[in-house]
Amino acid sequence: MSGSLLGRRRILSKLALGACSILLLGSGGVAAAADSGDGTPDWDYAPSSRPAAGPEALAKANDNRPVSGKNLRAGPPFTKDSAGVWQANRTNVTLRNTVTDADGDAANLTFQVYTTDAAGNPKDQVKLTDPDTGQPAAYGVIVSDFVTSGGTAQVTIRYGDLKPNTTYAFRTSAYDGSLYETNWSSWAKFHTRGRAVSITLPEPKKDAPAVNQDGYQEPQKIAQPSIEAVPPTDPPIGRSASDGWNCGELNETTGIQPCSRLVPDSSKKIRDALTKGTNGVRAPLPHLVDWCANLAGSHIKRYEACVGSFNYEYEGIVIKDGRPTGEVLNASWAVGQEVKLAGTSATFTQQLVLVPVAIDPKFGSVTLNVEFDCLLADRCSNGPQSWNGALVWTGADPFSHSAVGKIDHTWNAANNADTLNLSTKITAYSPVATAAAMRWQADGAQIRCDKISSTTPGCTFYKYIPTWVMNFAKTPPAVAHAWLMQAKLPNHPGSEAAKKPLFYLPAASKNAHNRDPDDNRKVICPDGWAATYGNPEATTVPEISAGDKASCDEFAYASTYNSGGMPASMGGMNEVDTGNDCVQTYATRVKQGEWHLYDDLRAAAPTWKEVCGRSAMSGWINSTSMGGAFSSGFSTKYRMLDKDPYWVDFPQFAHCDASKVTVACTVPKP
Known part of the structure; x- marks a missing residue:
């Protein structure tokens, strides 16, 4: 369609809409909608034709329609780049705009999101999910709560609706409970952050043999x-x-x-x-x-x-x-x-x-x-x-x-x-x-x-510092999480190269502070955290362990003085208030035979100044990665006592480069 023809079509559509609205409102009817119906973002239809916020009143003579503001914002952190594009540090983006009503009525906003083409123009509507029900939202849009006239309305897009490292456009229309704004607001663009972690891994092997720890000493x-x-x-x-x-x-x-x-x-x-x-x-x-x-x-x-x-x-x-x-x-x-x-x-x-x-x-x-x-x-x-x-x-x-x-x-x-x-x-x-x-x-x-x-x-010979090697073949995601934290965090927990050993915290009856290592775990990984707050894409392995559930894995391990949950007053080296202070990741199977460890896009990207890591993953993988393998195959085998140092090594990751902005690696090396 030529530009002149498209322009004429928009003018005619608006004139028809205005005449229809005057006629019907004057007789107490509902405003009709002009809808081109061609599926393009340039639709010139009245938002009332797709009344996601509710129906218009049948009798509202001489009432004023609410109006979207010009303060469209996206975030967090609600900052723009030099091109005027809002930069969101996650994919469950919060969208905002002000709304006013001349009658002083409270109003809400309907938010509509589109992909953009190579030139940055709106292209295809994103069919959004109702954040409360998890079901497809009516007309693919999300409606905010009501706010006072002149206030700011906002919605948060459900995780999974938007892709990382992608530019989108959004706009709003107002509704005061009786009448709709006749037009959409102007467009505003925002960009979601890219992934900071993408480590490709193989399937866990239930029957993989135990690691010969002696071979690494x-x-x-x-x-x-x-x-x-x-x-x-x-x-x-x-x-x-x-x-x-x-x-x-x-x-x-x-x-x-x-x-x-x-x-x-x-x-x-x-x-x-x-x-x-x-x-x-x-x-x-x-x-x-x-x-x-x-x-x-x-x-x-x-x-x-x-x-x-x-x-x-x-x-x-x-x-x-x-x-x-x-x-x-x-x-x-x-x-x-x-x-x-x-x-x-x-x-x-x-x-x-x-x-x-x-x-x-x-x-x-x-x-x-x-x-x-x-x-x-x-x-x-x-x-x-x-x-x-x-x-x-x-x-x-x-x-x-x-x-x-x-x-x-x-x-x-x-x-x-x-x-x-x-x-x-x-x-x-x-x-x-x-x-x-x-x-x-x-x-x-x-x-x-x-x-x-x-x-x-x-x-x-207790001055010897032994080396613990996790079973990569059996539990790849847990090993990847530990490697990532050791490689990227400034405290490099367990790294021999950085001369930063882990210090063993045995059972409460065997350590100087009578500290139960499980108390450290509860700081970083509270009971039920993975099911309630962990990334919903974390994959379980019921085919290996019936009834497997999502679990929370931490590094440095809970049974160390390096744990973020170990109080500084008891010799803890990296005390944090909660696991929210740690780097957030999760392990997911993207297809049979291929797993990934990803950073959690529901939160800001890691700063890599954190001192601990928390990851949502299969409970079987999490517990099997340490459990008896560490206690019988390492800590007891080498007669580890309170505060004994040890290294953690990841030989399968030797080829991975953790210095990049996005840590991307395929393990084992292809």
Whole structure:
């Protein structure tokens, strides 16, 4: 239709409408409607022809019709961009306009919404839903409540009627309970916000196997042991104490003063010695802890430790007339120490490997004496030593053998928990030189034994921070939610890269504050929240669990001091007033085989300054993602106690980029 023809049509339609209205109102009738009926947004029909707000009165002579204002607004936050388009931070948009009636009558407004074309002009009417009934609204429009003349009327569009990241146009018409405004208001445009989160996920697998948590526990490096001199101790004549030397008494007969020291040494020579043994016996040495092989420095896991490697040096300084002659007899051994604890026993084992590196023939022979101590003596007893290989090496055959010694220690389990330290002392002596000794202790490998995490006693290297890995194959949406919160929130809960561990909050009877972790949950996820307030598109899985219902998932977990529900007065790190302060998401199946984790478009987009996350999802997925898997497969397995730190890792999400404005990723990586 040409512009001139369309214009003529509008004028004729309005003239007909005016004449009809004057005639009928004068006789007490109802205003008729001119309706082009062609389905375009340019309809020039009287709103009374589609009386969504109610019928016009049969007798209203000389009454004034109400009028829409020119204050059309959309939001929240009810702000415009530079092009004059209202920017709504959600899809359940609130629309407003003022309305006046010359008679002072209260009036309401009918709100009509259209999509827009590429040029921004109204295109197709959006058939809106009645926000009260959830049913299609009459004529596809929404009617506000009555307001006083000059007041602002508003409606909120039901969630689901509008799409994200889309521009719409709306207009209004007034009704005072008797008469309609004859024309629609001018148009106003608004734009809904786009998604901040769109993570594509596979179907949950009910029978997916449990995650092997041990496979994700990498060795944690600790400081090398502290080394100290022990008696006998005499002032060194040919060596410096500042270099770590501890010297014994001068042998007046031979003129030799013995000195020894223990030097951390990760050189290839020492590592090869500890891996391959002596020159004469090249078979690999036995390992109490298999991952110690070829590992430099000292490391621990939750139940295992590799301490070393070291070079233990024993020297004979030749003295004449009270001064060193410059002649030095040398002997040294590569030293490796391994410790293996038991999660279900108060008895544990350590092994020491001694591999000769050099024995000066002038010593004749060198004998080593090893003492293993489990401190404190009243808490820990030592079993007998057993050695494979003599602790004597001759200068004539210095590389004849290595020596591997083992010893068991047992915690007396008299207390609910104790910390123990392992200390080792080596003393060397020879026929031509008296004894010299050194002792070492690895503080980073301090042991904690307890009967709290389980009534069965057990011991751990409690300074090791274990890593919890959720079962992605079984519960993809819950894992995606936890990853998103860890990656995007400024506190990065559980992130090893950010050095922000989670701190475990056990049952009330096992934590210092007698705090029930469920009380944390109730702050973020009150009972019934998901059913009443959670996103209605959250998908349940009754095919997996009959009667499955929507549930509320939080991260950081309720059983942590990092939970938003944990009071700061009890050591809580991220206390919030309610779960409304958290990032809001939900998990939905968009089609069979494809799930998404979305941000909730009923609220403003996340600022990513929040400190917690709350997500509506299947109750089976939520409970299965942690539940027994965490308690039996992790917290009990690794004997976690109150405030113990741990990491959370998400290996399936390694390819996802959380730095984008919209976090969009497909997992697993396609």
